[in-house]
Each structure stands twice: as C-alpha cells, then as structure tokens.
Amino acid sequence: MQVNNLETLFKKTLATSKLTAKQQAVLQVSLNLFSEQGFDGTSTSEIAKAAGVSEGTVFKQFKTKAGILEALLNPVLDDVLPMAAGEFLTEMNQSDLPNFQQLLQYMIADRMKFVLENQKQIRVFAQEIIRNPKIIQTLQVRAAAMIKGEAGDFLQQYKDSGQLVDWPSGRIIQYLLGTIISYVAPQVLLVPTKDFDIQQASTEAAEFLARGLAPQN
Amino acid sequence: MQVNNLETLFKKTLATSKLTAKQQAVLQVSLNLFSEQGFDGTSTSEIAKAAGVSEGTVFKQFKTKAGILEALLNPVLDDVLPMAAGEFLTEMNQSDLPNFQQLLQYMIADRMKFVLENQKQIRVFAQEIIRNPKIIQTLQVRAAAMIKGEAGDFLQQYKDSGQLVDWPSGRIIQYLLGTIISYVAPQVLLVPTKDFDIQQASTEAAEFLARGLAPQN
DNA sequence: ATTAATTAAGTAAGTAGTCGCTCACTAAGA
C-alpha cells in the first residue's frame, strides 16, 4: 500500500508541474470552486479573486477556463481505473495467488482510499462525465481492454481454481464497482463524515462480494 | 406492474399541469437541454429559441430559470425512492410473502424501468445532487425513515424466515442500490443502447444479490 | 539585457430577468 496523504493526486500534480505559486493557487482554488459550484457555475473572475491574482493570470498558463478543468481532470483520468492486477500482488507481498476474499478486500480498500483522498477531483469528475460523455467512453474502452487482457486473465485464475463463479469478467467487475460506489457515494455527495472506516467498510464489502461471487453450489 | 410508457413521469407531469402548449414546449426543451448541457450551461435565450417562444415567455410561468429546474425535478424527487414495500406485494398479486429472490427481481426490474424511462430527468437529477447537497440530504432522511419503518419491517420478515442474512437493513438496501446503479449507469451516462434487456439484467442482479445476501452458513 | 510572470483596463458578447405593450378570450352590464 502506497503511503498516501490527503489529496495525494492533486499534490502530486502540483509537485511535478513546476508551476509558480500563483498558478498553483489558481489550480487549487479552481478545484475547490468547481467541486462546489460546478464548472459552468464558476466564473474566472471568482477564481481570480479567490486565488488573489488578476484575471489575466488565470489565463496565462492554462489559456482557457477549460484548460484549467483539463489540468485538474487528467490526473484523475489516469488513475481512476485500478492499477494492473499484478501490482496488487506485489504490494501484498504475495508471490502466490492470494485468497480471493483477501484480494477483494485489498482492492476495495485501495479504491475507496483513492476516492476518499481525492474527493474534490472525484466531484469534478462526476459532474463532467455527465456533461461530456466522451470521458466515460474513453474509460469504458480502457476498462474493456483491461477485462480482455490482464485483469480478465487474473480473474480466470480464480475461476479455474474454484474460488470464483464462472460469470463473465465484465459482470464481476461491474458488481465490484457498484458495491464500492454504494459505500463512497455518500462521502462524495454529502459532507464527508470523519468516521468513515475504510478497513471496516472494505471488509464488509469484500464479505458481501465474496458470497455473491462464490462458485455455484 | 404499471403500464408505463417512455418518460411517463414527464408526460404525467405535463398531462396534469394545465400548461399552455408554449409552456409545455418550454419545459420539454429545458429538460432536453439541461440533460445535455447542464443547468448552468444552458441559457434562457437558448431555451426560448429551441421552444420557439420569446424569452419573456420562458419567465412567464416559471418566474426564474431555477423555477423551470424545480418543475422538472420535483416529480423525480417524489418518485425516485421505491414505493412502499407492501405495494410491490399488491402488484405481484401475492398475499403471502414471496420468495426473496423473486421479490428482488421484481423490485430491481421496477427501479431499472423507472430509471430507463426517465433518463433525461435522471441525468438532470444526477447533476443537481452533486451541485446541491440538500437534495440528497432530503432523500437520505426519507430513505432512513423507510428503513426504520415499513421497509425495515418487511426485510425483517425475510430475516426471521431464514431467507435473508441478518445484516442491518441499511446495508442491504445499500447493496441493492449499488448493484442497480451498476446496471443503469452506462445507460444514463452514455448513448443508451436499444438492446438493454430489463428482464435479463434484473434476473442477473437478483441472482447475485440473493447469493450475497443469503443467510450465513 | 532578456525573458517570463503578472496586472488591470478593456472588449465583445452573453446572461437572467424586467416591463410596457398587444392580443385573445371571457364575463358582466346595458
């Protein structure tokens, strides 16, 4: 498990960007305002005021308002799909195929953590996927490729070893995503509760999914 | 099962509203544009042009742009939570407690149908719950009351009769919602596919949920 | 000295809404 801090994605973006302090302020403030008010509901004038810069500065680096949005969303798009399955194994320090429920719990915790640490980006992302279907189409194509490739092979090992029901891999991934979303959505949509326990939530979710995805009797 | 037609919610709203033809056009066009471009991304000028009315007409009945949004959303808010559990029984023509998986399948199909028939409103609704947390708070309060009341009692009957795992009812409802969302989200977010088979999808979902929610061994 | 970052005034278009007016319809009164 990576040692992540709150909003690690955004901080990573800033750390690698070589942006001036003012440009970083523009990005930070834009993230806050977009996640609260929406992209169209936020004006460049507002961004400038909140960042303590002139309105011209808002456009210097990012050229357009949409350029700011792109700078905020691209890291999310890169990371929102889970990392390759093999990397989970490496992080779990397992050379062998782990117990399926354990793997589930690990993966679920990882994705929950990702969402909870990057809530503002996820909010902006969620608004944008509704307004701009191309984004979700791109992700769908990526997800399909993963399912046909390494992730599908990975799941197949579990099916072959009698730990996983022999349903299409896409269907299995779908339920995984649906269950994770059912836990994280309240945190993203409402004032997040400080007492969300990733360990407990992911254990519960893994328990449910392991039962639902157990091989046929 | 009610005999519903496509976008029955919107049509029902129109049929009961006594709006003039022009006002109905304003509503229809607003629904289309809001669902595609977002509320803030749609101007009243655009609405007027698309509806073939003057801009003053847009404001005549609904007073403000937000008034149009409210007129579109209120029917969704009234109907988006499932009807009381007892009404499912009446519609299934069962006086006895039905088999749990059958009930699941019925309820899932009902909710899927609701979403698919009202896709534009659901899109508008989805955008709005991100921008305006009060909406989802209100629904959460309603859902909690249902879980404490009739729906919770209803699930308890299944727990008592050994058909349902003894988990908190909120947790069970959560998984139900998450699984339904995993099926309908692609339809709402992307160009809907004409070949979405509610019967098959709801049967699959009920199968998975019945397994995941079966009593402990 | 040169380059990059920033400013603040300005631009052209856009925005939600206002308001006086016209028209159509209906009901009441002569």
Add this chain to the structure above:
DNA sequence: TCTTAGTGAGCGACTACTTACTTAATTAAT
C-alpha cells in the same frame, strides 16, 4: 346583441450587469 372591463398569455426591446478572454504596460526573475 353589443359593448366594455378584466384577465392571462405572449412578445420583444430593454436593463444592468456578467462572462471569458485580450492586450499593452509593468514587474519580477534569470
């Protein structure tokens, strides 16, 4: 039956900003 007053729908010009962006000048960094 005809006339008048009242009411509601709709129009389109107008109002008072607001918006994303531009640009020449200034400041800061190298």
